[in-house]
Amino acid sequence: MPAKTKFEIKMGASTREAFGRTLVELGRENKDVVVVDADLSKSTMTTYFAKEFPERFFSCGIAEANMVGVGAGLAMVGKIPFVASFSVFVMNKGFEQMRIGAAYGRSNLKVVGTHSGITIGEDGPSQMSIEEISLACSLAGFVVLAPADENSTKALVRAAAAYDGPVFIRCGRPKAPVVYGTDQKFEIGKSVEVAAGRDITLIANGLLVAQALLAADLLDAEGVSARVIDMHTVKPLDRDAISRAASETGAIVVAEEHLVDGGLGVRVAQAVAETNPCAMEFVGIHNRYAESGNPDEMLEKYGLAARDIAAAARKVLGRKR
Amino acid sequence: MPRRAVLESYFHMAKSIAELEDIAKRVRRDIVEMITAAKSGHPGGSLSAVEIVVELYFNHMRIDPANPKWVDRDRFILSKGHAAPVLYSVMAERGYADTPKDKLNTLRQFGSVFQGHPDMRFIPSLEASTGSLGQGLSLGLGMALGARLDGRPSRFFVMLGDGEIQEGQIWEAAMAAPFHKADNLVAIVDNNRIQLDGFVADIMAIDPVAEKWRQFGWHTLEIAGNDFAAVQGALAEAAATKGKPTCIVAHTIKGKGVSFMENNPKFHGVAPTQDELKLALQELN
Numbered sequence: 001m002p003a004k005t006k007f008e009i010k011m012g013a014s015t016r017e018a019f020g021r022t023l024v025e026l027g028r029e030n031k032d033v034v035v036v037d038a039d040l041s042k043s044t045m046t047t048y049f050a051k052e053f054p055e056r057f058f059s060c061g062i063a064e065a066n067m068v069g070v071g072a073g074l075a076m077v078g079k080i081p082f083v084a085s086f087s088v089f090v091m092n093k094g095f096e097q098m099r100i101g102a103a104y105g106r107s108n109l110k111v112v113g114t115h116s117g118i119t120i121g122e123d124g125p126s127q128m129s130i131e132e133i134s135l136a137c138s139l140a141g142f143v144v145l146a147p148a149d150e151n152s153t154k155a156l157v158r159a160a161a162a163y164d165g166p167v168f169i170r171c172g173r174p175k176a177p178v179v180y181g182t183d184q185k186f187e188i189g190k191s192v193e194v195a196a197g198r199d200i201t202l203i204a205n206g207l208l209v210a211q212a213l214l215a216a217d218l219l220d221a222e223g224v225s226a227r228v229i230d231m232h233t234v235k236p237l238d239r240d241a242i243s244r245a246a247s248e249t250g251a252i253v254v255a256e257e258h259l260v261d262g263g264l265g266v267r268v269a270q271a272v273a274e275t276n277p278c279a280m281e282f283v284g285i286h287n288r289y290a291e292s293g294n295p296d297e298m299l300e301k302y303g304l305a306a307r308d309i310a311a312a313a314r315k316v317l318g319r320k321r
Numbered sequence: 322m323p324r325r326a327v328l329e330s331y332f333h334m335a336k337s338i339a340e341l342e343d344i345a346k347r348v349r350r351d352i353v354e355m356i357t358a359a360k361s362g363h364p365g366g367s368l369s370a371v372e373i374v375v376e377l378y379f380n381h382m383r384i385d386p387a388n389p390k391w392v393d394r395d396r397f398i399l400s401k402g403h404a405a406p407v408l409y410s411v412m413a414e415r416g417y418a419d420t421p422k423d424k425l426n427t428l429r430q431f432g433s434v435f436q437g438h439p440d441m442r443f444i445p446s447l448e449a450s451t452g453s454l455g456q457g458l459s460l461g462l463g464m465a466l467g468a469r470l471d472g473r474p475s476r477f478f479v480m481l482g483d484g485e486i487q488e489g490q491i492w493e494a495a496m497a498a499p500f501h502k503a504d505n506l507v508a509i510v511d512n513n514r515i516q517l518d519g520f521v522a523d524i525m526a527i528d529p530v531a532e533k534w535r536q537f538g539w540h541t542l543e544i545a546g547n548d549f550a551a552v553q554g555a556l557a558e559a560a561a562t563k564g565k566p567t568c569i570v571a572h573t574i575k576g577k578g579v580s581f582m583e584n585n586p587k588f589h590g591v592a593p594t595q596d597e598l599k600l601a602l603q604e605l606n
Contacts, residue, residue: 034470036463058466058501066459066493073463076449078392079470081463096453097490101460105441105450 007195007213012178015171015206016114018153020045023082026161027053033161034074036060036083038067043173044084044114068094068111072101075108080161086120087113087129087170095135102166103139110160111136112169116146117257118285118302119207119295120173130285134262136168137235143188144235146170146256146264148209149179152232155186163188170206172257174295177210179230191238197227200313200320201245203268204255205231208283211299212255214306219313226313234264242268243275251320253281253312257304260284279319281312336379338549344379344414345371345549349578350605351410351425357598359429362437365588366482367407369513369547369573374399374411376552377478386416389446393473396448396464400457401482401511402438403590408447409435417446455488457481458508462498465506465566476505476560484516487525492537498566499538506566507559508539511546513575515586534568546571579604 013021026033027049034056041047041057050057058074060067064085071083083090090113091098102109116129136144143163147153153171160167179194186192194209195216204212209230216226227249229241245252252272254265265282272278283304290302299305336344348371356362374397378384382395399408406428413422419434427433434443438452449460461479468475481491498506510530518524527533535541540562544551552571559567575589576582579601582593593601 034467056470060493060497061500063490063493063497065455065490066462066497069456069459069490069494070463070466070497073460073465074467075463076460077464077467077471077473077475079467097456097459100450100453100456 006217007210009177009210011175012150014173014175015147015150015153016045016173018150019112019114019157019169019171020048022154022157024048024052026158027056030080032078032080034058034079034081036067036071036074036081038062038064038085038089040085043086044112046082046084064089064093065097068097069101071109072097072105072107075102080108080110082110082112084112084114086127087116087132088127091129091132091135098139098166103141106141107166108164109166110169111167112171114171115173116170117172117206118290118298119257121294121298122292124292125289128290130259132170133234133256133258133264137262137267139166141166142235143167143233145188145233146205147232148206148230149176151180151182151184152186152230155184156188156232159186159188172207176207179209179213186232189233189236189238191232191241192230193227193241194230195226195228197225198249199225200251200253200317201227201229201249202253202255202309202313203229203231203242203245203264205234205264206257208255208257208304211304211306212309215309215313218306218310224313224317231264231268234267237267237271239271239275242271246272246276246278251279251316253283253309253316255283255304255309258284260286279316279321281316283309283312341375341379341549345375346605348375348407348410348414350602351413352406353579353593353598353601353605355406355410355425355428355435356592357595358426360592361429362406362592363403363590364582364593365515365575365585366401366511366513367404368577368579368582369575370404370407370480370511371577372547372549372552373480373509373511373571374407376549376556378411378415380553381556382478389417393475395476395478398449398451398457398461398477398479399439400451400479401454401485402451405435405437405439408439412446419444419446454482454485455490458491458494461506462494462501462503465503466501469503469505476507478507478509480509480511482516483510483512483514483527483530484521484524486510486527486530495534495537495539502564503566504563507556508534508566508568510568510570511573512570513573515575515584515589517589519586531570534570538565539568540565541568541570543570543572546573547577
């Protein structure tokens with residue numbers, strides 16, 4: 001657990017870049033790792049794998065439903081297939097195929113959605129995925145991961161490959177602020193406390209972990225001690241950490257780059273309600289679509305920046321029993 | 322599995338057409354009996370597919386029911402999962418331990434392994450859980466690509482309904498299989514011309530079916546799908562075809578074998594009554 005030092009933004013690689021690099025390492029270590037692609041390898045970064053292992057890279061063209069089905073079929077003959085596209089395409093156009101082929105069919109499929117959330121920026125809302133955590137969590141038996149930075153992505157992609165069962169991994173387009181050193185250990189289903197605190201808990205994942213750390217610093221300046229938890233696994237949820245946070249700090253803010261409907265916040269709230277009910281606030285996208293713009297502009301306008309998390313914290317502290 | 326056992330199992334399988342006809346008749350009786358007992362299900366598209374599924378499981382596929390997870394086996398995917406009764410009956414007849422023949426009449430009942438649509442959780446010897454149309458060909462293609470990568474001899478057979486190929490995903494997979502030169506993959510269209518709401522030509526016309534597959538790059542055959550000799554010839558031709566997948570457009574008769582069900586859209590998805598069952602069994606004697 002890091003001591004309370006001010007969090008400084010230092011940009012690392014994007015989580016999609018970390019995914020692509022890790023995939024190549026996995027390919028070298030295990031010949032059963034294969035990739036199925038739908039014409040976005042240069043964006044999802046599976047292109048590195050394609051270059052080194054062309055015989056294990058299956059292009060499906062712009063056809064996500066078939067891509068997911070082919071991936072599930074590969075898993076059924078013992079391969080460890082990664083299918084990748086923008087989150088918005090693979091989840092929305094491949095959902096039925098994940099349900100039948102991977103969830104109900106119990107196959108060892110790994111689905112990676114890149115360009116998640118609204119920080120993809122300039123391409124605009126048709127390319128922005130703000131629903132996929134909700135959808136992925138509704139697939140029975142799926143593990144759902146949303147890593148925060150380069151090092152956590154590397155570790156979690158490895159954990160996903162080692163795990164026997166279907167996994168969805170949410171990655172982003174822009175460079176991600178560095179949250180972790182290379183020595184941090186990650187386990188599916190076990191959250192990481194990235195900052196200690198006793199007055200309130202900020203729970204986030206993906207790019208909003210860095211924003212939550214910045215928010216904790218804003219609160220610290222006001223004399224509020226905020227715990228920050230990286231809930232990189234949305235399913236299965238780390239209920240112990242949530243229950244502890246609820247009982248020890250008595251107030252929780254959940255922040256995610258996703259619709260508040262059905263996302264991390266809703267799932268954390270369920271765990272809180274079932275364990276130690278406490279006051280909660282939710283930072284996320286509320287019932288609307290975003291627009292073109294750069295990642296920082298997006299976070300600011302749509303209420304996902306550090307100041308928004310801090311504001312939510314002040315609000316919930318007022319209601320704390 | 323030792324090579325000798327494989328060969329014995331293979332030669333044990335070889336059946337004459339007369340023997341196959343007998344098996345087909347038993348399977349048809351099973352189908353109408355179990356759907357009548359269940360009081361729901363899809364008799365028409367189960368009966369139309371009998372010769373193809375029997376030929377695959379009794380003659381053509383390299384399988385060993387005593388060792389259903391044999392890694393080099395051939396695999397069958399019933400993409401038109403609502404025809405589950407034909408598959409259940411054929412697997413039971415073929416001796417798979419997880420499809421007990423004396424339990425066929427528990428079809429669709431609570432606690433039965435014979436779920437309404439094929440479900441691997443209940444019958445591990447199945448190769449895929451299906452029932453949502455349009456998905457089986459993609460699964461079969463993935464399996465075929467994986468097996469080829471490992472240098473395995475396995476071949477993959479996917480049965481599609483003619484109504485089912487209205488699903489867009491079928492054509493995504495139809496495009497991809499020839500691109501990947503998946504010659505270990507065979508698509509079989511059970512072209513019985515009827516879907517739930519009526520005749521395929523009236524719901525969403527798909528003709529010329531064979532020409533579509535040919536244009537997508539498949540080695541494409543059209544056969545009389547309720548004729549064992551024709552089915553055998555087509556499967557042999559598929560096995561000999563290299564460099565591209567084969568599509569067999571099997572012209573079949575919906576409800577084949579039961580006069581009042583033949584070509585009758587009503588029996589796509591309606592169970593026979595007890596009286597109708599009696600009549601059907603008389604015809605299938």
